[in-house]
Amino acid sequence: MYDLVIRGGTVVTPEAVLAADIGIFGEKIAALGDGLEGKSQVDASGKLVFPGVIDPHVHFSLPVGGTVSSDDFYSGSVAAACGGVTTVIDFTVGAPERTMAEDLRKRFEDARPSVVDYSFHGEVVGWRPGRRAEIAEAMADGIKSFKFFTAYGASGRRTDTGPLFQAFRAIAEGDGVAVIHAEDDSMIEASAALLSREEWGRMGTVAEVRSDLCEASAVNSVGWIAARTGVRCHIVHLSSALGLGEVETARRRGAVMTAETCPQYLLLTSGVYEGPQGHLYSATPALRTPGDNEALWRGLSSGAVNFAATDHCPFTRSQKEWKGAFDRLPGGLPGVETLLPLLYSEGVLKGRLSLCSLVRATSEQAAKLYGLYPGKGCLLPGSDGDLVIFDPEESWTMRVGALRMNVDFSPYEGMEVRGKVWQTISRGEVIYADGRFLGRRGRGKFLPR
Numbered sequence: 001m002y003d004l005v006i007r008g009g010t011v012v013t014p015e016a017v018l019a020a021d022i023g024i025f026g027e028k029i030a031a032l033g034d035g036l037e038g039k040s041q042v043d044a045s046g047k048l049v050f051p052g053v054i055d056p057h058v059h060f061s062l063p064v065g066g067t068v069s070s071d072d073f074y075s076g077s078v079a080a081a082c083g084g085v086t087t088v089i090d091f092t093v094g095a096p097e098r099t100m101a102e103d104l105r106k107r108f109e110d111a112r113p114s115v116v117d118y119s120f121h122g123e124v125v126g127w128r129p130g131r132r133a134e135i136a137e138a139m140a141d142g143i144k145s146f147k148f149f150t151a152y153g154a155s156g157r158r159t160d161t162g163p164l165f166q167a168f169r170a171i172a173e174g175d176g177v178a179v180i181h182a183e184d185d186s187m188i189e190a191s192a193a194l195l196s197r198e199e200w201g202r203m204g205t206v207a208e209v210r211s212d213l214c215e216a217s218a219v220n221s222v223g224w225i226a227a228r229t230g231v232r233c234h235i236v237h238l239s240s241a242l243g244l245g246e247v248e249t250a251r252r253r254g255a256v257m258t259a260e261t262c263p264q265y266l267l268l269t270s271g272v273y274e275g276p277q278g279h280l281y282s283a284t285p286a287l288r289t290p291g292d293n294e295a296l297w298r299g300l301s302s303g304a305v306n307f308a309a310t311d312h313c314p315f316t317r318s319q320k321e322w323k324g325a326f327d328r329l330p331g332g333l334p335g336v337e338t339l340l341p342l343l344y345s346e347g348v349l350k351g352r353l354s355l356c357s358l359v360r361a362t363s364e365q366a367a368k369l370y371g372l373y374p375g376k377g378c379l380l381p382g383s384d385g386d387l388v389i390f391d392p393e394e395s396w397t398m399r400v401g402a403l404r405m406n407v408d409f410s411p412y413e414g415m416e417v418r419g420k421v422w423q424t425i426s427r428g429e430v431i432y433a434d435g436r437f438l439g440r441r442g443r444g445k446f447l448p449r
């Protein structure tokens with residue numbers, strides 16, 4: 001007799017789609033089989049059962065340019081749970097004058113109210129030789145991935161290629177992952193320097209200044225360093241066909257390089273900047289063309305793009321009030337709650353993703369890269385009881401009022417979506433069912449890796 005049995009659903013794993021019951025004992029999956037009996041049972045007939053979604057790129061309570069992203073770890077993780085997400089990976093907030101241990105302590109405090117399980121990437125701002133020991137110390141505390149920016153020199157966050165080479169060697173020694181925001185800052189600065197006042201005043205200029213060439217150029221140079229140091233190197237929020245081509249080139253050169261993309265780069269184009277709400281789409285990298293969308297969908301399906309993440313970094317309309325120039329806006333979009341339904345509706349139902357590739361992209365591959373597998377990212381006996389029960393038939397309209405994220409607009413407002421999260425189960429506990437959040441504050445656990 002199991003504690004909980006999910007009966008009669010269509011179970012989707014990274015390898016197969018099968019009719020099976022899932023038996024959960026305590027916090028763990030105990031069995032997949034037929035006719036399992038449980039103290040409590042959920043009838044999942046007609047539903048799809050996926051491994052809990054992992055969103056490995058979120059920014060809750062992120063301080064940016066005098067404001068803070070509008071979801072904290074409580075509101076953001078509740079929204080995550082409502083969207084089928086059972087694990088999030090956020091970032092420490094790095095600064096040249098602080099140690100990574102200090103950054104980590106602060107983030108542990110911030111994350112205490114989380115309702116889903118979580119981990120952190122260690123953000124590295126200001127490389128110096130002492131950071132080597134800090135990285136080793138962070139690894140001992142269970143942090144195995146470290147984030148660097150090749151852009152944002154103006155705010156002091158950029159790491160140049162020389163320091164990056166040193167950092168990659170230190171991370172490779174501990175078999176960590178170097179996580180890279182890849183945009184060529186010199187190209188951005190040089191083209192920004194030539195802009196007229198009128199061009200600064202148009203939101204669409206961002207796509208020209210931060211072009212796909214900026215992304216490709218940065219991936220190229222990072223790729224050489226990755227190949228030479230042997231580090232596992234991950235490109236976040238890949239936005240362009242050109243950038244994806246450089247990821248594949250780096251792999252041919254011997255780099256162990258992975259990449260993620262986000263729903264905004266699969267579904268939106270730079271055309272959205274032209275409307276009266278165009279400034280609400282401020283985020284980097286910039287949105288691109290329909291051809292880029294399709295190249296990224298193909299990459300996600302083939303595995304050339306390893307997984308999807310959201311880069312969830314919400315700001316409200318008032319935080320994004322237009323101040324006359326596209327660079328005077330906090331950058332980031334909401335998304336943690338809508339990842340799974342968007343990829344199902346726009347990916348699976350439009351023939352761009354198979355059900356198995358959906359599960360690889362939303363759970364398995366991130367778990368494997370970031371050292372969470374097989375506790376997370378699959379539905380094997382012994383894995384955590386993290387599941388999403390998904391109703392493939394329900395049709396709904398994306399409206400900000402119907403979503404839990406703490407933000408007053410949706411980049412997908414009005415989009416017709418088919419398929420909806422029906423229940424979310426985290427370590428054997430139903431935390432969301434049929435429109436209601438049922439978990440409690442602080443139940444999420446830190447996942448050392």
Ligand SMILES: [Zn+2]
Pocket residue numbers: 057059311313
């Ligand atoms: Zn980000």
